[in-house]
Amino acid sequence: MSSKPLSALVPERCADAASDNSGCRPVAAVDEASRAAANRRLDMLTKPQGALGRLEPLAAQVCAVSRTLHPTIAQPVALVFAGDHGVADRGVSAYPRVVTAQMVMNFLAGGAAISVLAKAQGIDLWIVDAGIEADLPVHPRLIDAKVRRSTRDMVVEPAMTSEECERALQLGAKVVAEVISPASNTVLLGEMGIGNTASAALLMHGLTGVPLDDCVGRGTGLDDRGLARKKAVLATAWARRAPPQSPSELLSEFGGCEIAMLTGAALAAASRGMLVLVDGFTVTVAVALAAQLDRHVLDYCVFAHCSAEHAHRALLAHLGVEPLLNLDMRLGEGTGAAMALPLVRAAIALLTEMATFEDAGVSGRAA
Amino acid sequence: MSSKPLSALVPERCADAASDNSGCRPVAAVDEASRAAANRRLDMLTKPQGALGRLEPLAAQVCAVSRTLHPTIAQPVALVFAGDHGVADRGVSAYPRVVTAQMVMNFLAGGAAISVLAKAQGIDLWIVDAGIEADLPVHPRLIDAKVRRSTRDMVVEPAMTSEECERALQLGAKVVAEVISPASNTVLLGEMGIGNTASAALLMHGLTGVPLDDCVGRGTGLDDRGLARKKAVLATAWARRAPPQSPSELLSEFGGCEIAMLTGAALAAASRGMLVLVDGFTVTVAVALAAQLDRHVLDYCVFAHCSAEHAHRALLAHLGVEPLLNLDMRLGEGTGAAMALPLVRAAIALLTEMATFEDAGVSGRAA
Numbered sequence: 001m002s003s004k005p006l007s008a009l010v011p012e013r014c015a016d017a018a019s020d021n022s023g024c025r026p027v028a029a030v031d032e033a034s035r036a037a038a039n040r041r042l043d044m045l046t047k048p049q050g051a052l053g054r055l056e057p058l059a060a061q062v063c064a065v066s067r068t069l070h071p072t073i074a075q076p077v078a079l080v081f082a083g084d085h086g087v088a089d090r091g092v093s094a095y096p097r098v099v100t101a102q103m104v105m106n107f108l109a110g111g112a113a114i115s116v117l118a119k120a121q122g123i124d125l126w127i128v129d130a131g132i133e134a135d136l137p138v139h140p141r142l143i144d145a146k147v148r149r150s151t152r153d154m155v156v157e158p159a160m161t162s163e164e165c166e167r168a169l170q171l172g173a174k175v176v177a178e179v180i181s182p183a184s185n186t187v188l189l190g191e192m193g194i195g196n197t198a199s200a201a202l203l204m205h206g207l208t209g210v211p212l213d214d215c216v217g218r219g220t221g222l223d224d225r226g227l228a229r230k231k232a233v234l235a236t237a238w239a240r241r242a243p244p245q246s247p248s249e250l251l252s253e254f255g256g257c258e259i260a261m262l263t264g265a266a267l268a269a270a271s272r273g274m275l276v277l278v279d280g281f282t283v284t285v286a287v288a289l290a291a292q293l294d295r296h297v298l299d300y301c302v303f304a305h306c307s308a309e310h311a312h313r314a315l316l317a318h319l320g321v322e323p324l325l326n327l328d329m330r331l332g333e334g335t336g337a338a339m340a341l342p343l344v345r346a347a348i349a350l351l352t353e354m355a356t357f358e359d360a361g362v363s364g365r366a367a
Numbered sequence: 368m369s370s371k372p373l374s375a376l377v378p379e380r381c382a383d384a385a386s387d388n389s390g391c392r393p394v395a396a397v398d399e400a401s402r403a404a405a406n407r408r409l410d411m412l413t414k415p416q417g418a419l420g421r422l423e424p425l426a427a428q429v430c431a432v433s434r435t436l437h438p439t440i441a442q443p444v445a446l447v448f449a450g451d452h453g454v455a456d457r458g459v460s461a462y463p464r465v466v467t468a469q470m471v472m473n474f475l476a477g478g479a480a481i482s483v484l485a486k487a488q489g490i491d492l493w494i495v496d497a498g499i500e501a502d503l504p505v506h507p508r509l510i511d512a513k514v515r516r517s518t519r520d521m522v523v524e525p526a527m528t529s530e531e532c533e534r535a536l537q538l539g540a541k542v543v544a545e546v547i548s549p550a551s552n553t554v555l556l557g558e559m560g561i562g563n564t565a566s567a568a569l570l571m572h573g574l575t576g577v578p579l580d581d582c583v584g585r586g587t588g589l590d591d592r593g594l595a596r597k598k599a600v601l602a603t604a605w606a607r608r609a610p611p612q613s614p615s616e617l618l619s620e621f622g623g624c625e626i627a628m629l630t631g632a633a634l635a636a637a638s639r640g641m642l643v644l645v646d647g648f649t650v651t652v653a654v655a656l657a658a659q660l661d662r663h664v665l666d667y668c669v670f671a672h673c674s675a676e677h678a679h680r681a682l683l684a685h686l687g688v689e690p691l692l693n694l695d696m697r698l699g700e701g702t703g704a705a706m707a708l709p710l711v712r713a714a715i716a717l718l719t720e721m722a723t724f725e726d727a728g729v730s731g732r733a734a
Contacts, residue, residue: 045480046470046473046478046479046480047479047480047698048461048462048587048588048697048698049588050588050697051587051588051696051697051698052480052696052698052702053675053694053695053696053697054694054695054696055694055696055706094415094732095415095730095731095732096730098730099729099730102727102728102729102730103413103729105727105728106413106722106727106729109722109727110722111413111721111722111726111727112413112414112721112722112727113412113413113414113419113717113721115721116716116717116720116721117713117716117717119720120712120713120716121713220415220418221415221416221417221418221732308420324694325692326693327419327420327421327422327691327710328420328421329418329419329420329421329422330415330417330418330420331414331415331418331419335419338713339422339710339713342709342710342713343694343706343709345487346484346487346488346705346706346709349483349484349487350480350483350484353478353483353486354478354479354480354482354483355473355476355477355478355479359478360469360472360473360476360478360479361469361472362466362469362470362473363462363463363465363466363469364462365461365462365588
């Protein structure tokens with residue numbers, strides 16, 4: 001067994017990219033003609049107009065992303081980016097930092113929630129070491145893309161240098177380019193990193209202007225005292241310097257390797273025309289940053305669920321998007337995204353397999 | 368091809384039944400020991416306690432219903448009960464009455480939403496003619512259990528005689544007993560019947576005391592004028608007589624053949640120990656009536672979704688239950704129940720396949 005190798009970073013791949021969008025080709029607009037055709041077809045199917053609720057715009061979005069009226073979910077891949085956080089030693093999480101590596105081993109062994117859901121739903125699961133503190137044994141499902149061993153403590157210094165942050169963004173894109181088969185058209189984005197909701201809270205604050213306290217939640221399960229400590233630690237970190245002026249600066253000051261890599265991965269997946277299933281709070285923050293770098297990204301994203309993590313609902317509202325599921329999940333790993341995949345598959349099946357009123361000889365509305 | 372035959376009603380099958388619970392064996396309490404064991408196991412799995420949100424009590428409920436810590440969804444069956452309503456000619460629906468039979472033909476031909484979802488998810492789909500106006504051609508997936516050709520117009524007389532209503536309740540139980548294989552442990556309940564949200568609104572009003580106007584919604588898509596007409600028609604129907612004093616009386620006055628049959632089917636499925644996936648507003652009304660007849664029924668029910676039909680949320684709140692999905696669907700047919708099945712399967716997989724902290728060597732919470 002060996003870990004999946006990545007080729008050395010090849011800067012020329014990014015030669016035609018805009019300077020601040022992290023090495024990806026620009027993201028094309030989705031195909032509004034396919035969306036319109038899907039909506040026309042949905043209105044002809046044997047059901048009252050709109051009666052399939054959220055499944056109708058979902059099916060139409062998949063058509064817009066796939067640029068066809070006959071979309072499929074082909075070879076879905078889950079990428080779980082994992083990294084450690086210097087700030088985790090300040091008691092901002094209910095779990096010790098060592099759990100990041102332990103859970104990655106659990107993902108690989110098949111015992112974690114995302115492992116179970118991926119297996120059950122035919123999702124090809126890859127774990128990416130974006131910046132785990134520990135050395136991990138090689139494994140055919142583990143991708144070594146370690147930017148550094150854990151971020152620095154953002155209370156006293158930038159979490160990453162700007163070079164490390166740029167490298168993380170590019171590696172995220174590279175993972176998409178090299179790990180995902182061209183035959184795959186759907187990616188689920190997940191994360192694992194003890195302390196990463198602390199990073200995500202600061203990123204959300206910097207990105208949206210929502211008051212910092214409203215961006216901070218209990219993560220894996222802090223009690224009231226822990227939550228107060230987390231808020232205090234993050235306020236101190238934020239006050240360390242003048243507010244960052246760009247997504248890249250924000251990410252290097254307060255981000256995590258896995259979060260930056262998720263941002264790069266979202267950009268790359270969208271530029272490749274893939275459907276992107278967005279998991280919980282931390283992944284949504286990474287995608288929101290990606291949308292700052294390229295506004296078309298959001299059109300490729302399905303926001304799978306609203307997490308129980310405090311700030312996720314406000315962030316989704318800020319983005320103007322509606323999550324599909326509200327199951328009070330707060331696990332990360334891509335589990336919310338995995339739960340939404342059957343809904344996407346169902347929406348596609350309904351669009352493509354239902355009969356029209358004309359086919360079925362069913363009467364329309366009464367006069 | 369022939370329709371699935373039902374044996375003649377055999378009253379002695381019901382000899383040991385309580386007089387008002389429609390020919391079913393009493394429903395046993397679910398197994399709280401299995402629920403408790405499931406909750407203990409959930410707390411040992413490699414995730415923060417409660418981090419799987421609603422999936423955790425769902426998995427525990429399935430254990431309680433199945434009386435095991437190792438449940439499965441075996442041979443799920445969808446029963447879609449269809450009937451016509453005399454009141455439909457009074458403009459309480461956006462569609463003409465003939466659509467009930469047309470849609471049943473569409474179910475059988477595979478073109479309807481429930482046909483597509485059942486096929487995609489391995490659900491065995493049966494359609495039951497509970498009281499369709501038209502004669503239907505025989506079909507191997509169509510069960511002839513017609514109580515009468517459409518109900519009477521409840522504005523001027525009881526929708527069913529008490530004998531017809533009793534027969535519908537018993538036939539619902541009989542369909543469960545004779546159509547569903549003993550190897551199946553999960554049933555999805557759905558309905559089709561132009562005008563049946565009008566019936567359901569009056570039943571909800573009689574059952575809950577919620578003001579009638581708040582029980583009335585747009586059904587398949589009435590406009591404001593249609594909604595006002597529906598409310599007026601139902602107020603007239605309700606004022607025809609003194610309020611019914613029992614679930615059976617309520618059903619025969621204002622019910623539909625398919626609704627009464629759903630009530631009988633829910634009782635029979637629960638008494639057989641099956642997991643019952645409850646679809647939208649009309650099915651929830653039928654289940655609420657079943658719960659009046661035997662209070663244990665609700666413990667077997669998973670409330671799949673909250674429909675966009677106006678009153679469904681209030682009815683679910685009245686029952687003290689939380690739906691799994693909120694997708695603004697309002698189609699009926701069992702489509703909401705079918706959308707929830709993957710969530711139930713996922714909850715079971717997580718409970719039974721995830722590693723514990725001890726198995727995986729993952730550290731617990733920080734001190």
